[in-house]
Amino acid sequence: MSRRAAYEARQRRRANLIAGLSTIAVVGLVILLVPMAPGWDAVKRSFFDGETFVNTFPTLLRAFLLDVAIFAWSVPLIFALGLAIALARGAQSPALFPLRIFGAIYVDLFRGIPVVLLVYLIGFGVPGLGLPRPWNSPYIWGTVALVLTYSAYVAEVLRSGIESIHASQRNAAICLGRNSRDTMRFVILPQAIRRVVPANMNMLVALQKDVALLSFIGPVEILRQAGIFKSLLANFTPYVVAAVIFLCVTVPATRYADYLLNRDRNARS
Amino acid sequence: MKTVLTAALFMGLASAVLADGHCAAGKTLTDGTLTIATGNPAYYPWVLNDAPEAGEGFEAAVAYALAEEMGFAADAVTWVRTSFDEAIQPGAKNFDINMQQYSITAERDKVVDFSAPYYTAPQAVLTTQAVIDGGATGTMDSLKGLKWGVVASTTALPVVMEQIQPSQSPLVYDDNANVTAAIQAGQIDAALFDLPTALYLSAVVVEGGAILGQFDPNAAENPDQFGALMPEGSPLKDCVDAALTALTDSGKLAEIEAQWLQEATGVPLIQ
Numbered sequence: 001m002s003r004r005a006a007y008e009a010r011q012r013r014r015a016n017l018i019a020g021l022s023t024i025a026v027v028g029l030v031i032l033l034v035p036m037a038p039g040w041d042a043v044k045r046s047f048f049d050g051e052t053f054v055n056t057f058p059t060l061l062r063a064f065l066l067d068v069a070i071f072a073w074s075v076p077l078i079f080a081l082g083l084a085i086a087l088a089r090g091a092q093s094p095a096l097f098p099l100r101i102f103g104a105i106y107v108d109l110f111r112g113i114p115v116v117l118l119v120y121l122i123g124f125g126v127p128g129l130g131l132p133r134p135w136n137s138p139y140i141w142g143t144v145a146l147v148l149t150y151s152a153y154v155a156e157v158l159r160s161g162i163e164s165i166h167a168s169q170r171n172a173a174i175c176l177g178r179n180s181r182d183t184m185r186f187v188i189l190p191q192a193i194r195r196v197v198p199a200n201m202n203m204l205v206a207l208q209k210d211v212a213l214l215s216f217i218g219p220v221e222i223l224r225q226a227g228i229f230k231s232l233l234a235n236f237t238p239y240v241v242a243a244v245i246f247l248c249v250t251v252p253a254t255r256y257a258d259y260l261l262n263r264d265r266n267a268r269s
Numbered sequence: 270m271k272t273v274l275t276a277a278l279f280m281g282l283a284s285a286v287l288a289d290g291h292c293a294a295g296k297t298l299t300d301g302t303l304t305i306a307t308g309n310p311a312y313y314p315w316v317l318n319d320a321p322e323a324g325e326g327f328e329a330a331v332a333y334a335l336a337e338e339m340g341f342a343a344d345a346v347t348w349v350r351t352s353f354d355e356a357i358q359p360g361a362k363n364f365d366i367n368m369q370q371y372s373i374t375a376e377r378d379k380v381v382d383f384s385a386p387y388y389t390a391p392q393a394v395l396t397t398q399a400v401i402d403g404g405a406t407g408t409m410d411s412l413k414g415l416k417w418g419v420v421a422s423t424t425a426l427p428v429v430m431e432q433i434q435p436s437q438s439p440l441v442y443d444d445n446a447n448v449t450a451a452i453q454a455g456q457i458d459a460a461l462f463d464l465p466t467a468l469y470l471s472a473v474v475v476e477g478g479a480i481l482g483q484f485d486p487n488a489a490e491n492p493d494q495f496g497a498l499m500p501e502g503s504p505l506k507d508c509v510d511a512a513l514t515a516l517t518d519s520g521k522l523a524e525i526e527a528q529w530l531q532e533a534t535g536v537p538l539i540q
Contacts, residue, residue: 218451
């Protein structure tokens with residue numbers, strides 16, 4: 001080992017040691033100091049009650065399946081509609097100008113309205129027009145509200161991806177005899193979509209939490225179930241259980257996306 | 270010295286408001302004042318016009334009668350608003366007592382204190398004339414087949430699940446307004462409320478609303494009883510209980526009930 005390598009290794013060990021000690025000190029202080037607060041026992045009983053945790057966990061996990069289901073059927077709709085809106089906004093032909101206007105208004109409108117309002121408006125309003133069962137189901141119209149909001153966001157993300165592709169790509173494709181439709185489909189979109197994967201992963205994590213907003217119009221998903229337990233038991237621990245279940249899904253999902261991105265970057269460089 | 274004098278003067282004033290040796294003396298948040306919490310908004314017929322200060326509505330009237338019994342004049346009562354969550358959170362509370370139709374349950378009693386009950390609420394089934402025309406009747410068999418909705422923060426959900434055992438799982442909402450919206454949208458057939466709330470909603474809020482029937486509160490194992498909520502270990506509890514007992518014994522409580530809550534005898538019992 002050269003002197004320089006030895007020096008660097010020594011520096012690295014020293015940095016690791018300091019990082020470790022400082023982390024231990026901070027964690028230790030938190031563990032030591034927080035329980036010394038006068039209200040800690042009450043907070044612990046209200047938020048971290050072991051018995052409540054164990055008792056409510058199975059029901060909450062079952063309720064979480066509803067979140068997963070709503071999420072699963074919403075995502076394809078969101079991306080399909082989001083892509084359509086992004087393409088509408090990017091339409092080049094003068095004859096398609098109304099389509100561009102429509103895309104712009106759509107995005108402005110649905111990105112601007114709070115999701116909660118949209119969930120109420122569509123979840124209660126549309127069925128209130130007199131639809132018969134099962135077509136007035138809160139699951140259907142709640143999903144519509146989520147799709148409308150999130151497709152507006154996704155459309156903007158995709159549009160930024162499309163615009164980030166250099167004009168030379170389009171020109172090269174035209175030179176090769178591709179028409180504009182094929183250019184978009186085979187040249188622009190594959191690159192654009194790949195470029196905005198991290199932003200879209202962000203959307204998915206946000207969506208996964210906003211699925212809970214459907215509980216406002218009736219469905220008993222995990223946060224609603226936790227709220228029911230909270231009011232029956234007068235204890236907030238069920239929300240902590242819900243958070244743990246959420247984290248068990250979102251953390252691995254985010255890490256997996258990071259992994260995919262890294263692999264993609266490494267493969268290209 | 271000045272502060273001591275001020276303090277002494279204050280004590281003198283306080284004891285002028287509250288007779289010495291009265292059970293609430295020195296036990297309230299602000300000496301000489303009783304701070305009472307209600308919902309935001311407070312619902313009819315418990316509080317009229319969302320204005321508890323007027324003393325109109327059953328709970329508002331009970332609150333002022335209770336305060337008087339405990340030695341507080343009407344102008345010594347302060348109102349605050351809390352949500353259900355604020356009432357059960359750990360840590361300091363901003364009210365002495367909280368009255369917003371809290372059902373007394375053993376689980377809740379572990380975290381907060383309840384006074385003696387001031388009202389026993391029969392549970393009633395709110396629905397619409399259209400559902401009744403569709404063949405729904407006040408029998409258990411018929412109730413099982415309905416699509417139910419309840420408010421999450423109430424004790425109605427366990428009643429629906431355990432007593433009615435509906436064939437479809439009920440939908441759950443944040444508050445009365447959302448339940449009535451869902452009834453109006455035809456997403457649910459029926460909802461379970463305490464009878465005074467159900468009567469109000471069916472008469473005023475829900476278009477074509479109707480009451481299918483009420484559950485006999487005397488037949489229920491754990492009748493739904495409303496109590497005033499206090500922080501766990503509140504020193505006021507004995508005082509509030511004594512005042513409520515006095516109000517019950519003197520017939521004042523029944524009088525207030527008769528004045529503000531509709532006569533419930535016309536509503537048929539669920540078979």
